[in-house]
Amino acid sequence: MTLLRMSIRTALRALRRNKLRSSLTMLGIVIGVAAVIAMVSIGQGANAVVREQISSLGTDLLMVIPGATTASGARSGWGGASTLTVGDGQAIARDASAVDEVAWMRRQVVQVVSGDRNWSTVAQGVPPSYPLVRDWPLTSGSFFSERDEETAQRVAVLGRSVVENLFGVGVDPVGETIRIRDVPFRVVGVLAGKGQTAFGQDQDDVVMMPFSTAERRVLGAKLVGNVDLIFARAASSDSIPEAIEQITRIVRERHRTQPGEESDFTVRSLNDMAEAQQTTTRVLSLLLLLVASISLLVGGIGIMNILLVSVTERTREIGIRMAVGARERHILVQFLVEAVALALAGGIVGVVLGALVAFAVSRVAGWPVLLSPAAIVGSVVFSALVGTFFGFYPARRAARLDPIAALRYE
Amino acid sequence: MEPLVEVRELWRVYPMGDSEVAALRGVSCRIDAGEWVAVMGASGSGKSTFLNVLGCLDRPSRGSHRFAGREVATLSSDERASIRGRELGFVFQSFQLIPRTSALENVELPLVYSEVPAREQERRAREALASVGLAGREHHLPSQLSGGQQQRVAIARALVQRPRLLLADEPTGNLDSRTSVEILDILAGLHRSGITIVMVTHEADVAAFAERILTFRDGEIVSDERPEHAGASRSVAP
Ligand SMILES: Nc1ncnc2c1ncn2[C@@H]1O[C@H](COP(=O)(O)OP(=O)(O)OP(=O)(O)O)[C@@H](O)[C@H]1O
Numbered sequence: 014m015t016l017l018r019m020s021i022r023t024a025l026r027a028l029r030r031n032k033l034r035s036s037l038t039m040l041g042i043v044i045g046v047a048a049v050i051a052m053v054s055i056g057q058g059a060n061a062v063v064r065e066q067i068s069s070l071g072t073d074l075l076m077v078i079p080g081a082t083t084a085s086g087a088r089s090g091w092g093g094a095s096t097l098t099v100g101d102g103q104a105i106a107r108d109a110s111a112v113d114e115v116a117w118m119r120r121q122v123v124q125v126v127s128g129d130r131n132w133s134t135v136a137q138g139v140p141p142s143y144p145l146v147r148d149w150p151l152t153s154g155s156f157f158s159e160r161d162e163e164t165a166q167r168v169a170v171l172g173r174s175v176v177e178n179l180f181g182v183g184v185d186p187v188g189e190t191i192r193i194r195d196v197p198f199r200v201v202g203v204l205a206g207k208g209q210t211a212f213g214q215d216q217d218d219v220v221m222m223p224f225s226t227a228e229r230r231v232l233g234a235k236l237v238g239n240v241d242l243i244f245a246r247a248a249s250s251d252s253i254p255e256a257i258e259q260i261t262r263i264v265r266e267r268h269r270t271q272p273g274e275e276s277d278f279t280v281r282s283l284n285d286m287a288e289a290q291q292t293t294t295r296v297l298s299l300l301l302l303l304v305a306s307i308s309l310l311v312g313g314i315g316i317m318n319i320l321l322v323s324v325t326e327r328t329r330e331i332g333i334r335m336a337v338g339a340r341e342r343h344i345l346v347q348f349l350v351e352a353v354a355l356a357l358a359g360g361i362v363g364v365v366l367g368a369l370v371a372f373a374v375s376r377v378a379g380w381p382v383l384l385s386p387a388a389i390v391g392s393v394v395f396s397a398l399v400g401t402f403f404g405f406y407p408a409r410r411a412a413r414l415d416p417i418a419a420l421r422y423e
Numbered sequence: 424m425e426p427l428v429e430v431r432e433l434w435r436v437y438p439m440g441d442s443e444v445a446a447l448r449g450v451s452c453r454i455d456a457g458e459w460v461a462v463m464g465a466s467g468s469g470k471s472t473f474l475n476v477l478g479c480l481d482r483p484s485r486g487s488h489r490f491a492g493r494e495v496a497t498l499s500s501d502e503r504a505s506i507r508g509r510e511l512g513f514v515f516q517s518f519q520l521i522p523r524t525s526a527l528e529n530v531e532l533p534l535v536y537s538e539v540p541a542r543e544q545e546r547r548a549r550e551a552l553a554s555v556g557l558a559g560r561e562h563h564l565p566s567q568l569s570g571g572q573q574q575r576v577a578i579a580r581a582l583v584q585r586p587r588l589l590l591a592d593e594p595t596g597n598l599d600s601r602t603s604v605e606i607l608d609i610l611a612g613l614h615r616s617g618i619t620i621v622m623v624t625h626e627a628d629v630a631a632f633a634e635r636i637l638t639f640r641d642g643e644i645v646s647d648e649r650p651e652h653a654g655a656s657r658s659v660a661p
């Protein structure tokens with residue numbers, strides 16, 4: 014038997030003999046590593062979802078929202094009295110050369126009724142260009158036309174979630190009549206499912222109607238021509254900065270904002286929002302990493318503690334080994350191997366546990382599972398390092414024992 | 424010819440609070456290769472302390488200890504470990520086997536630490552166990568063996584490296600007289616094969632197996648005699 018093999022054998026024998034003690038000692042490492050693995054996998058899954066959504070929305074989509082940008086980058090005035098108007102949108106469509114398509118929106122939460130079912134959802138008044146701007150296809154029927162808009166027809170296009178809640182899954186409601194705030198509407202189309210936004214909003218929980226209809230018949234209008242939001246599609250991803258600049262200039266001019274004065278609106282690209290989202294994820298990851306580090310530290314101290322106990326329990330054995338020729342470094346290695354074996358076992362159990370948690374979470378959230386091989390290898394190696402670091406002091410203590418005192422130890 | 428062991432003015436002093444306890448007070452003697460020496464004396468007279476120094480397990484406070492031509496005090500702890508593993512063998516009153524570890528693995532220990540090639544380890548350990556009459560018990564754990572058998576495993580472990588010096592501290596102290604005789608028979612065989620033995624004992628009939636008897640009193644050697652009737656050639660009494 015080589016020295017290392019004997020050390021491993023001795024270590025495993027000692028750990029097996031105290032199964033409960035060993036498992037409890039490993040717990041800190043298990044939790045730490047599981048947290049790291051779960052966190053990394055879940056974070057990557059979430060990021061993948063965000064990326065996919067951004068690309069499904071189109072990265073060249075710009076949003077003009079009322080209110081100035083605050084220092085923290087958050088927007089104020091959302092939902093408050095809007096300063097944006099249809100005229101602003103039309104001016105952008107006309108004058109901004111870097112913008113392809115423009116749409117605007119008024120929205121409000123409404124009660125929708127069909128037969129004896131009713132559902133609370135968001136009604137959006139939008140121009141016919143809206144599906145083009147958002148790149149949002151229909152699964153049934155068609156979007157309302159320019160004519161519908163001009164004549165303020167009572168026609169509606171439903172999001173998938175609204176269809177499911179008012180009519181049931183798989184039912185095609187085109188041609189049916191629904192009542193929105195007691196106003197009867199004819200359903201002319203159904204939008205394809207888009208899923209949740211990165212912020213957990215269901216984008217399919219929506220009823221769309223011509224902007225003019227919304228303004229005149231459903232949402233009412235204290236200020237005619239006001240909109241909550243303007244969407245603009247840049248001609249290409251490369252022209253986003255140019256488009257932002259043109260939109261800002263046009264709207265500032267229309268609002269008579271003086272040079273040096275703050276704009277009363279904000280132009281955002283979805284890239285910004287994706288970045289904001291990723292910053293949030295990063296902060297969360299850092300927090301979890303902190304928890305994981307503390308857990309690993311506690312685990313390491315646990316290993317140190319149990320190893321000191323083990324050294325004391327086996328003092329006589331250490332004396333015997335020294336009497337038959339073991340050098341200090343042989344004893345040191347033997348106890349280091351024991352510490353590393355404990356930590357490694359904890360690391361491996363932690364990886365499995367973390368992966369299970371990641372699977373469960375991604376299943377519930379409908380995310381892809383992205384186990385990171387780097388995180389797995391990294392945390393297993395790191396556990397081994399924790400074992401070495403915290404095992405060193407007890408192991409050295411064992412190695413420095415006086416052979417006679419050790420042999421006489423009761 | 425140079426003696427195998429030579430000690431001069433050996434002192435071993437233990438600090439005890441403010442004062443000191445001297446377990447050895449200027450012990451001098453030489454032991455030649457091939458001798459069988461019994462160490463006798465009252466309890467607390469320093470016999471075990473003397474043996475531990477000879478075994479390079481303990482370091483004297485003062486004086487010189489030479490083993491096979493080397494001044495042990497000047498050696499590093501690794502070098503002393505190496506001497507223990509290759510040139511010395513220990514047998515203790517309380518057997519000192521590693522618990523929950525098979526007889527074979529216990530006997531292999533000195534070979535592992537001396538980095539004897541793995542192939543040879545098992546063969547030599549089996550041979551050693553067979554030579555003390557334990558063939559077939561290789562995989563027994565210490566807890567599955569009688570006291571006499573455990574002491575034989577310990578002897579197998581001490582002789583597996585073919586040591587130059589075997590140190591035995593009351594090897595029969597925990598055994599009944601019949602088993603003691605068996606153990607002494609094994610030691611006698613080792614002695615005949617050329618191994619030098621230093622053995623601590625309280626019993627005159629055990630000491631009678633040796634050729635030379637050192638008697639300790641209060642940390643000093645008070646007599647060093649070679650009784651006519653004693654010696655390894657002596658036949659074992661029934
Ligand atoms: N670690 C120690 N610290 C203090 N004193 C010690 C220590 N070890 C031994 N002594 C003292 O040294 C003296 C000699 O001890 P030693 O063990 O050598 O005696 P011994 O002759 O082997 O006795 P016994 O026949 O009972 O085994 C004793 O007085 C003992 O108290």
Ligand SMILES: [Mg+2]
Pocket residue numbers: 470471472592
């Ligand atoms: Mg003694």
